[in-house]
Amino acid sequence: MATDSMVHGTDTTADGNLWDGGKPPFKASYGKLMMWYFLLSDAFTFSGFLIAYGALRFSMPTWPVPDFVFSTAPFGVHHAPLIFVTFMSFLLIVSSVTMVRAVQEGHRENLRGVVFWMFLTILGGAGFLGCQAWEWNNLIGVEHMTVTTNPFGTHIESGVYLEGDGHDIKEGDTFEAGDTYLIHQHGGDWEQLKFKTSGGEIKQQEFGPKAFGALFFFITGFHGFHVLSGVAFLLIIMINAASGLYVKRKNGYEMVEKIGLYWHFVDLVWVFVFLVFYLL
Amino acid sequence: MAQDYNKAKRGVYMGLLLLGAVTLVEVFLSLFGKGYIISGVESSKILFAVVGIGLVVLSLYKAYFIVYEFMHMGHEVKGLRASVLLPMLLLVWAIIAFFQEGGSWGDRRALIEEKDKIEKEDTGKPTGMLLHDPQTKKLQ
Numbered sequence: 001m002a003t004d005s006m007v008h009g010t011d012t013t014a015d016g017n018l019w020d021g022g023k024p025p026f027k028a029s030y031g032k033l034m035m036w037y038f039l040l041s042d043a044f045t046f047s048g049f050l051i052a053y054g055a056l057r058f059s060m061p062t063w064p065v066p067d068f069v070f071s072t073a074p075f076g077v078h079h080a081p082l083i084f085v086t087f088m089s090f091l092l093i094v095s096s097v098t099m100v101r102a103v104q105e106g107h108r109e110n111l112r113g114v115v116f117w118m119f120l121t122i123l124g125g126a127g128f129l130g131c132q133a134w135e136w137n138n139l140i141g142v143e144h145m146t147v148t149t150n151p152f153g154t155h156i157e158s159g160v161y162l163e164g165d166g167h168d169i170k171e172g173d174t175f176e177a178g179d180t181y182l183i184h185q186h187g188g189d190w191e192q193l194k195f196k197t198s199g200g201e202i203k204q205q206e207f208g209p210k211a212f213g214a215l216f217f218f219i220t221g222f223h224g225f226h227v228l229s230g231v232a233f234l235l236i237i238m239i240n241a242a243s244g245l246y247v248k249r250k251n252g253y254e255m256v257e258k259i260g261l262y263w264h265f266v267d268l269v270w271v272f273v274f275l276v277f278y279l280l
Numbered sequence: 281m282a283q284d285y286n287k288a289k290r291g292v293y294m295g296l297l298l299l300g301a302v303t304l305v306e307v308f309l310s311l312f313g314k315g316y317i318i319s320g321v322e323s324s325k326i327l328f329a330v331v332g333i334g335l336v337v338l339s340l341y342k343a344y345f346i347v348y349e350f351m352h353m354g355h356e357v358k359g360l361r362a363s364v365l366l367p368m369l370l371l372v373w374a375i376i377a378f379f380q381e382g383g384s385w386g387d388r389r390a391l392i393e394e395k396d397k398i399e400k401e402d403t404g405k406p407t408g409m410l411l412h413d414p415q416t417k418k419l420q
Contacts, residue, residue, distance in 0.1 A: 026360040036364050047371050054375070055382030059389065067314050081316060086307050090300060097296040100350050104288055264350045268343055275339040279310040280332060 029251075035258045039265045042226075046269050049222065050276050053215045060209045064152035066278050068180040072138055085278050088131045089270065095124025096267040103260045106253025111241065114253055118238040121263065125231040132224050136217070144185050147217055150208040151183040151190070159197040169193060181205060216277065223273055226266050233259050295349055299342060306338050 018025040026033055057063050067081035098120040105113030139145045157177050164170040165184050183190055183205050192205040237259050246253045313331030315322030348354040353361055
């Protein structure tokens with residue numbers, strides 16, 4: 001290190017000190033570097049939300065079981081735990097891969113390739129948003145979960161139902177501690193079923209932890225908003241690329257690379273949203 | 281040049297297969313841990329922990345793959361890599377601290393509910409956290 005400081009200031013050869021200016025020490029353009037730092041700050045935002053989810057989940061005696069809550073899929077599919085969200089994850093992974101292809105074609109200055117693969121990426125992102133819209137619609141419109149109401153309760157002891165709800169639960173059905181149930185609405189009123197616990201007490205279904213709905217809509221909504229803005233920017237950059245704007249810049253379609261970083265980050269965040277909300 | 285391109289292209293599709301396979305394993309593991317594949321195993325505490333750790337490790341692996349291969353972090357300069365990735369280590373403490381805090385909230389809520397029950401059964405004496413004897417001024 002001592003030799004370094006001696007050389008500093010006197011050495012006028014091209015190799016001089018990297019940090020003297022004139023060339024990027026990280027060998028990345030300003031735009032790309034700042035995209036990385038933006039993603040770092042965004043990662044902290046998402047981490048804050050997910051850690052809050054963990055803290056609240058640990059503070060509750062019961063928590064809705066995700067493979068019960070997320071077991072519905074379009075076209076009348078029920079009791080298919082996690083199948084629909086797995087499909088959503090695949091959509092994002094595939095769109096991430098098509099994005100890598102777009103960046104590769106950009107490095108070869110292949111305009112048609114860039115536009116084609118970006119178009120597929122946009123389709124994947126839009127498909128994901130469509131799936132999420134269906135999921136939200138199902139939770140809000142059909143199952144009546146909102147930011148402040150969580151009809152997904154969980155039994156703390158085993159027992160037997162004394163009445164049925166006209167859906168999945170019939171009179172005489174038994175349940176174990178840890179089983180999650182959905183309280184249904186009939187004519188706008190909640191129908192909290194009565195049951196007899198193994199200890200002989202008669203109780204009724206209670207609502208689940210309120211925080212569940214708020215956390216779910218806030219975190220998946222925040223992620224969905226990232227996807228939405230990602231799709232918007234992909235669209236803008238795809239149109240720019242198609243118009244030949246980036247051909248003139250002769251920098252290997254760096255703009256595509258930058259939006260690519262953002263798009264992969266959206267996929268990266270989904271890995272963790274998928275982990276904490278659906279898998280664990 | 282063309283060979284490099286073909287190699288990179290193949291790498292990308294291998295990445296797709298890898299991420300897809302890891303996701304499928306994760307879903308399988310999660311459902312297995314909840315007793316969907318072999319019923320009855322979900323009551324085991326050890327299995328619950330193993331499945332949880334397995335899922336976290338697989339997700340971290342997916343994250344590593346996306347950052348290093350798809351986002352080309354592996355090809356960046358060491359300084360750039362360090363300046364983006366090292367700050368993430370702050371999260372280690374955030375996770376430990378907030379999960380501890382969450383557990384404490386739960387314990388306190390349980391304690392308060394327990395105390396509420398005691399108060400209902402009480403025989404008309406004054407209640408509260410600190411009870412002083414009116415004569416001796418000592419804590420009871």
